[in-house]
Structures are given as C-alpha cells and as structure tokens.
Amino acid sequence: MAITDYSAALKKGKRNYQLALAKGAYPYLPALDDILSYTEVTASVNLGLMDIPLSKIVGTKTSGRTNAFAGNFMPLLPEKSEFAAKWAALYNHQIDDGIRDPIVVFEFMHRFYVQEGNKRVSVMKSLDAYSIPGTVTRIIPKKTEDKEVCLYYEFMDFYQVSESYDVWFSKEGSYKKLLKLMGKNPGELWTPEERNAFHSACEKFGRAYLAAFSEKIKLSASDALLLYLDVYGYDKLKAQTQTELRDALIKAQKELQLAEKGSQVTLVKDPEQAKPSLLGKILPTNPAPEDLKIAFLYYKTPETSSWAYAHELGRLHLEQAFDGKVKTIAIDQVGTDDQIKDAVDNAVAAGCNVIFATAVQMVNQCVRSAIQYPKVKFFNCSVKMPYSSVHTYYARMYEAKFLIGAIAAAVSHTDKLGYVADYPIYGSLANINAFALGARMINPYVEVYLEWSKLKTLDGKEKLRQDGLLFMSDDDMITPNHPTREYGLYLKNEEGELENLATPIWHWGKFYERIVTNICSGRSEANASKKETAINYWWGMSADVIDVICSKKMPHGTHRLINFLKSSICAGSFKPFDGLIYSQDGIIRCKEGQSLQPEDIITMNWLAENVVGRIPAFEELTQEAQLLSNIQGVCKEENETDR
Numbered sequence: 001m002a003i004t005d006y007s008a009a010l011k012k013g014k015r016n017y018q019l020a021l022a023k024g025a026y027p028y029l030p031a032l033d034d035i036l037s038y039t040e041v042t043a044s045v046n047l048g049l050m051d052i053p054l055s056k057i058v059g060t061k062t063s064g065r066t067n068a069f070a071g072n073f074m075p076l077l078p079e080k081s082e083f084a085a086k087w088a089a090l091y092n093h094q095i096d097d098g099i100r101d102p103i104v105v106f107e108f109m110h111r112f113y114v115q116e117g118n119k120r121v122s123v124m125k126s127l128d129a130y131s132i133p134g135t136v137t138r139i140i141p142k143k144t145e146d147k148e149v150c151l152y153y154e155f156m157d158f159y160q161v162s163e164s165y166d167v168w169f170s171k172e173g174s175y176k177k178l179l180k181l182m183g184k185n186p187g188e189l190w191t192p193e194e195r196n197a198f199h200s201a202c203e204k205f206g207r208a209y210l211a212a213f214s215e216k217i218k219l220s221a222s223d224a225l226l227l228y229l230d231v232y233g234y235d236k237l238k239a240q241t242q243t244e245l246r247d248a249l250i251k252a253q254k255e256l257q258l259a260e261k262g263s264q265v266t267l268v269k270d271p272e273q274a275k276p277s278l279l280g281k282i283l284p285t286n287p288a289p290e291d292l293k294i295a296f297l298y299y300k301t302p303e304t305s306s307w308a309y310a311h312e313l314g315r316l317h318l319e320q321a322f323d324g325k326v327k328t329i330a331i332d333q334v335g336t337d338d339q340i341k342d343a344v345d346n347a348v349a350a351g352c353n354v355i356f357a358t359a360v361q362m363v364n365q366c367v368r369s370a371i372q373y374p375k376v377k378f379f380n381c382s383v384k385m386p387y388s389s390v391h392t393y394y395a396r397m398y399e400a401k402f403l404i405g406a407i408a409a410a411v412s413h414t415d416k417l418g419y420v421a422d423y424p425i426y427g428s429l430a431n432i433n434a435f436a437l438g439a440r441m442i443n444p445y446v447e448v449y450l451e452w453s454k455l456k457t458l459d460g461k462e463k464l465r466q467d468g469l470l471f472m473s474d475d476d477m478i479t480p481n482h483p484t485r486e487y488g489l490y491l492k493n494e495e496g497e498l499e500n501l502a503t504p505i506w507h508w509g510k511f512y513e514r515i516v517t518n519i520c521s522g523r524s525e526a527n528a529s530k531k532e533t534a535i536n537y538w539w540g541m542s543a544d545v546i547d548v549i550c551s552k553k554m555p556h557g558t559h560r561l562i563n564f565l566k567s568s569i570c571a572g573s574f575k576p577f578d579g580l581i582y583s584q585d586g587i588i589r590c591k592e593g594q595s596l597q598p599e600d601i602i603t604m605n606w607l608a609e610n611v612v613g614r615i616p617a618f619e620e621l622t623q624e625a626q627l628l629s630n631i632q633g634v635c636k637e638e639n640e641t642d643r
Contacts, residue, residue, distance in 0.1 A: 002088035002095075006079060009087075009126040013074030020071055028066040029073065030059035032106055032113035032139075040142040047138055049102055051131040051199070052112055053165055054124055055206070055221075061106055061115035069118065073125045083119075090123045099124065103134040109141065109152050110168045130203045147172070162190050166202035167222040174226055181229040201238050208245035213253070219260040227259050228252070231367050251371045254388045258534060265386055265534045267598050269396075271514045271543050286522040289325040292354055294318070294516070295347035297340065298332040299359035306477040306487075308332065310506050311358040311381070317509020318516065326516060340365040348373055354519065356512065357381065357390075360425075360632050366390045377519065382632060383426055384602050386534045393511065394427065396540030398434035398601065399569050400504035401473075402576035403548045403562050404489050405438025405448075407502045408471050410558045412491075415445045418469035420461050422453050423625050424615050425633045429604040434576045435473055436608040450613025454625035461486075470494075476504050488549075502550045511537075511545040538598070542570045577601060582609040605634040 020027035057073070060066055068077050077083040093099060103117025114121055117134070124132050140156075141149055150172055158175040159165070161184075169175065179186060182198075190198070205228070206221045217224075229237060231252065240248065249256070294315075299305070302312040315328050329350065334343045340362050347355055353376055357366050360382035370378040370389035383394040408417050417439055421428055436448040449469055451460025464472060475487045486492070488503025515537065539545045550562060568574035577596035581589045583606040590596050607615065621629060 002091040003079065003084070005091055005126065006075065006084050006088050009074045009122070010076070010079065010084075012072065012126070013070035013076045016070040016072040016074060017076060025071075027071060029069045029071060030113075031063040031066055032059060032061050032108060034063060035108065036139065041139055042142050043140045045138045045140065047107070047136040049133060049135050050163070050165070052103075052105065052134045052136065053131050053202075054121065054129055056110065056165060056168070057105065057112040057114060057121050057125075057132075059111070059113045060118060061113045065118055069122060073118075073122045075122060087119050087123065090119055091126075094123055094127065100133070103132060105134045106137050106139055107165075108139040109148060110155055110165070112136070130206065161188060162198065163195055164190075164198055164202075166199055167225065168220070169222050169226065170220060171223070174223075178226060178229070181226070182234045197238060201234075204240075204242050204245060205237065208242045208249060211242075212246045212249040213256075217253075217256055217260055219256055223259065224249075224256055227255065231255070231364060231371075248371075251374075252389075255367065255371075258386060258388045265384055265392075265536050267536050267538045269538055269540070269598070271518065271537075271539065286520055287353075289322045289516070289520055292516065292519065293327045293329075293350070293352045294354040294356065295343070295350075295352040296328060296330045297334050297343050297347075297355065297357045297359075297362060298330065299335055299361055301332040302330075303481045304479060306475055306479045308358065309480055310477050311356075311508050314508025314512050318512045321509065321513045322516070334362070337365045341369060344369040344373070348376060353377065354516075355379070360385070361628060363387070363390065363392075363631065379515065383536055383538060384632070385536070388534050391535045391537065393515065393537040393539075395506055395511065395546045396538060397427065397476075397504060397506070397546055398430040398576060399540045400546045400548050401431040402434040402438035402569075403565055404473055404502055404504055405435035405440075406442050406565065407438075407548075407550065407554065407558060407562060408435070408473065408489055409439035409442035409446050410561070411501060411554065412471040414471065415443065415447060416469060416471075417446060417448050418464040418467075418472040419448050419450050419611075419613075420453055420464065420472065420474045421450060422475070423628050423633070424452070424621075425628055426602055426604075429607065429615070429634060430577075430601050432611060433604065433606075433608040436611050437576060437581065440608075440610050446610060448608075448611045448613075450607070450611050452616050454622050455616060455620050456622055457620075465492075471501075476506065499553075500551060501554065502548055505547045505549055507545045507547060510543075511539065514539070514543065514545070538602075540569075541566060542572070583607060584609055584611060603634075 017027045068075065068083060070076055075083065075087055090099065099120050101120070103120055104115045105112045106115060121132060141152070143149060143153055151169065154172060154175050155168065158179070167178065176186065184190070202225065205225050209221045209224055228249070232248070237245070296311060296315045298308040298311065300308050302309040312330060315330055318326060319328055329347065329352065331343045331347065334340045340357070344355060344365070355376060355378050357363070357378070357380045360380065363380045363382055363385050366378050366380050367387050367389050370376070378390040380390050380392050381394060382392045385392045419432060419435055421432055432448070432450060439446045439448060449464060449467060451458070451463050453460050461474070470493060471489070471491055473489050478484060478487050485498050485500055489501045491499045491501060541547065548562065548566065550559060565574060569576070575595045577590060579590065580592045583589050586609070589606060605615070607613065615634060618626060618629060
C-alpha cells in the first residue's frame with residue numbers, strides 16, 4: 001500500500017533531518033529565492049521541456065513548502081495528514097500509470113529548484129528514479145573569477161552543443177576533456193540520437209556507481225565517469241551492461257579513491273626512502289629473483305629509437321646483475337592501445353609477473369591491464385601520472401644537464417651555446433633551464449639558443465648551424481641504425497669537424513636493478529600499500545641512475561669542477577634550481593635563499609632568462625610529438641586538459 005511506502009519515506013526524511021541538525025546544518029530544503037537574494041543575476045532563459053536528473057533537484061523556488069520536506073526531499077509531515085494522503089495518491093499513480101505531468105523548475109548553477117511538483121519529485125526520489133520531465137528556466141549569475149561560476153560558464157558552453165544536464169564536474173577543463181574522450185570537436189552539435197545515448201550511458205553509470213560503492217567514495221559520479229572514460233573509453237561504456245560496469249568499477253576502486261583525494265603523486269626521490277613493511281618482515285613472502293619474469297615493452301624498436309635502445313641496454317644489464325636468475329623478454333613496436341594490450345596479454349600468458357612499459361604513451365592501457373591483472377606489477381616510464389595501479393619511474397636528468405651546461409660554458413670561449421630539444425613535455429623544460437643555469441654559473445653572459453627537433457616544418461639543428469652555433473647540446477644517445485657522433489655536448493667547427501666533449505647518461509640498468517631489488521625485498525609492496533596516493537620513483541645522481549661522461553681532452557680544472565659539483569648534488573648540498581632565478585618574461589621563479597620544489601621542477605613550463613627561443617605551439621609539433629604532448633606535455637591541444 002502507498003501509505004506504507006509513505007511511512008518508509010517519512011523515516012528517511014526524519015533520519016536526514018536529525019543528521020542535519022546534529023551537524024549544525026539547515027535541515028529543510030533550500031529555497032532559491034533566499035539564495036538569489038545575495039547573488040547578482042545577469043539573465044534568465046527559458047530552456048523548455050526536458051528530462052531532469054533527480055539527483056540535481058535540490059530545493060524549492062520559494063520557502064513556502066520547505067518545512068514539509070527534509071533536505072533529501074523525503075517528507076516530514078505526519079502519516080495522517082492531508083499532505084500524506086496526496087503523496088500516497090501520487091505514489092499509486094506513478095506505480096499504475098506513471099507520472100507524466102511535467103514539473104516546473106528553475107535551474108541555477110546546475111542545480112534545480114521546484115516551483116510546482118515538489119511531491120512528484122519526492123515520490124520519484126523515493127522510488128530511486130533517475131529523472132523526471134520538467135519545464136526549466138535557467139537563472140544565469142554574473143561571471144566572476146569564482147571557481148564555481150567559472151565551472152558553470154564552461155557547463156553552459158557544453159550545454160550549447162549537448163543539451164545535457166547529466167554531468168557536473170569539479171575541475172575546470174573537464175567538459176572539454178569529455179568532448180575529446182567522446183570523439184567530439186568543440187562546437188560540434190549533438191544529434192538527438194547522440195544525446196539519448198549519452199543520457200542512457202550516464203544513467204547506467206550512475207546506477208552502477210551507486211551499486212558499487214553506495215556512499216563509500218565521495219568522488220562525484222560525474223568526476224568518476226570522466227576518469228572511467230579516460231581509462232576505458234566511451235565506446236566500451238556504451239556497450240557494457242550495468243552489471244559489467246559495476247564489476248569494472250569495483251576493480252578500479254583504487255584509482256577512484258586516488259582521484260577522490262586529489263590524485264596525489266608521492267615522489268620517492270631516493271631508493272633508501274622505500275622501507276620494507278612490518279608484515280613483510282614477519283611473513284617473508286617476497287619473491288626471489290628466480291621467481292620473477294619481466295617483460296619490457298618498447299614503443300618503437302631498439303634499432304630505430306635511441307630511447308628504446310637505452311632501455312634495452314638496461315634490460316641486458318638487469319639480467320647480468322642477477323646472474324641470469326631474473327628472466328626477461330622484450331616486446332617492441334607496441335604503439336597502439338590494441339598492440340599494448342596484446343603485448344601485455346601475451347606476456348602474462350608467458351608467465352611474466354612484472355611489466356615495464358618504457359613509454360608514457362602506454363600508460364592508459366597499462367592502467368586497464370593492471371586492473372585486469374591485479375597480481376602483476378606494472379611500471380610505466382613517466383612522471384606525474386596519478387595512477388595507483390601502475391607505478392611510474394623517471395630520472396632527474398636535469399641534474400646531469402646542469403653539469404653539461406657548466407662544461408659547455410667552461411670550454412666554449414663563446415657567449416652563445418646551442419641546445420636541441422625534442423618534445424615539450426614534463427622534464428624537458430627542466431633539462432633546458434638546468435643547462436642554461438649551469439652555463440650561466442660559469443659565464444654570466446652566456447646565452448642558450450634553443451631549437452626543437454620535433455616540429456613539422458623546421459629543422460632545429462640546421463637552424464642553429466645556420467646561426468653559427470658551434471657548441472651544441474643534442475640527443476643524449478645514438479640510434480644503432482643511424483650512428484652519429486652528434487649526441488651529448490659536442491663542438492662542430494665550420495669545416496664540419498666534430499669533437500664530443502661530454503654526454504649525460506641514463507643508467508636504466510641500475511634503475512631496473514634497484515626496482516627489482518625493491519620488489520624482492522618487499523619495499524615495492526610497502527610503497528604500494530600507501531593508499532590514496534600514486535608512487536613515482538624519481539631518482540637522480542644520488543641513486544647512481546644518471547651520470548655525466550666527459551672527454552679525456554677536457555681541461556683538468558674543468559674535470560675537478562664537474563666532479564665537485566657532481567659530489568655536491570649527490571650529497572644534497574647543491575641544487576641546480578637554487579637561489580634567484582628569472583624566466584624570460586622577467587618573473588622571479590625562485591627567490592634568493594630558496595630552492596624550487598620537486599612539483600615546480602616537474603611541471604616547469606617556462607624558460608630561463610638566458611634562453612633564446614620559445615616553447616612551440618601544439619599545432620607546430622609533429623603528429624608523434626602532439627600525441628606525447630597531449631599525455632604529458634606543457635603545451636596541449638586546446639580541448640585537452642590534465643586529469
């Protein structure tokens with residue numbers, strides 16, 4: 001009987017009322033008129049008839065009937081009241097025929113306030129319905145710098161193309177990212193079929209999210225949806241049943257909990273910081289080296305890519321370091337998500353229990369695979385990627401670049417140095433600036449002329465030569481199929497004669513050796529047990545994973561200086577980004593007596609004042625560089641944002 005259902009709704013209302021009072025909160029429905037009394041409004045717009053998500057209906061237009069409902073729209077009036085009888089009658093009508101009369105609501109800041117139809121909303125909420133038809137008038141606030149207002153204006157742009165109220169995000173740029181993940185261009189109008197499909201997908205996701213976690217995770221369903229699409233894609237979401245979606249969400253719980261806490265990334269700056277857990281000491285269940293089988297995934301091939309070649313040398317070092325006890329396999333040319341998935345599936349089928357994905361482009365598929373194979377340890381070579389299922393690792397190469405810059409200024413006898421950079425991604429700008437600062441420490445008048453090698457129309461290296469630059473910092477390593485001496489720091493005189501002076505070294509073998517040692521000692525598990533944070537191994541000279549090799553022809557005094565600086569960096573007594581630092585635009589980036597923090601170094605998006613050059617625009621980059629920049633770059637496509 002409907003009156004029984006009213007009693008159940010009344011209990012929910014009273015419970016919500018008491019909880020609000022206990023927290024010192026207003027226990028009734030908020031009234032829009034009260035909110036607008038202290039809000040500057042610029043316009044109102046009639047949006048017509050639409051399906052309104054019930055979760056977005058939060059209050060009434062006026063304060064006349066607010067006391068009849070608790071803050072969750074459940075009733076508060078007695079069971080024998082006229083109000084209860086009308087509520088019960090509406091309940092019966094919904095069960096028998098369905099409520100079809102639209103309610104009348106006002107929308108303000110993505111929340112709806114009822115003018116006519118409060119009891120209909122209450123009945124539908126008690127039945128856990130997803131939406132209700134209603135005629136909507138939008139109230140538009142004055143545009144300000146307030147975050148909520150900025151988000152609302154982004155939403156209105158999104159509504160112009162989608163006519164959807166199904167999502168509301170907490171982070172600016174999320175609507176643009178959603179369109180990108182759906183394969184939609186900015187300003188592209190949705191068809192009625194696309195609107196219906198998105199509405200159905202959001203309703204299905206919302207129900208699955210509630211079924212999976214109830215209120216255990218405070219992350220909103222919309223923010224969770226964006227994360228899910230980022231990992232799995234829109235097509236998969238549309239194809240999944242609600243049950244399949246719920247199961248997938250449960251498996252991805254760690255990632256959702258991390259996003260709930262703001263996607264923090266814990267930087268492990270030295271191997272010694274990772275300590276074994278107490279449980280690991282009591283129950284020695286850590287794997288021995290012979291229990292490990294490790295797969296290395298390469299985006300290209302070691303023969304055609306200096307990056308893959310460096311990691312391949314690291315793999316071979318790893319086998320030697322453990323006297324062949326650790327078994328490894330290498331799988332190259334895994335450039336697409338499907339290829340990465342197949343490579344991981346094949347590696348797991350072959351018995352691999354550790355996987356190193358050596359390119360940042362692999363990270364999203366690595367997350368999907370890590371959720372699929374929870375017993376396999378996944379590592380991705382990248383930095384500042386907020387995933388708990390996949391540990392990331394990268395080297396503080398800027399420490400070596402600082403020394404290379406110092407060497408260049410010491411041996412060049414010129415105030416002009418050349419620097420060839422490849423991708424404008426996290427870490428790259430720190431390398432450039434560290435080189436420039438190292439050079440300026442030796443020669444206060446030196447300028448570093450910067451060009452890029454991954455542009456569509458310009459050969460950066462040739463441009464530097466045409467400008468008469470003789471001393472050049474170039475790629476860190478050779479490519480076997482294209483051997484050249486133009487790597488590291490070199491002098492190439494006007495006759496074309498080349499002399500190598502110094503080169504930075506990525507000791508990936510030592511990096512992998514330390515990570516595997518961590519796994520075998522339980523240190524990796526100790527870090528993994530840190531809930532609600534992502535782990536990034538960000539090691540440098542102090543971990544012996546990067547170094548600088550100098551030419552024997554370099555002056556003895558310069559050798560001594562570099563060895564001194566290297567020892568000081570390893571000991572932590574000297575930091576490349578320390579003291580007063582200006583950027584090109586005259587802004588102070590680091591004050592005297594201070595040092596840049598790791599987050600400032602990793603996300604550096606400016607150039608030092610003695611750098612002559614600029615960060616390229618996204619559209620200037622090659623297709624490969626654009627792909628990498630969208631994932632981890634300082635310049636991104638207009639409709640692409642960080643997570």
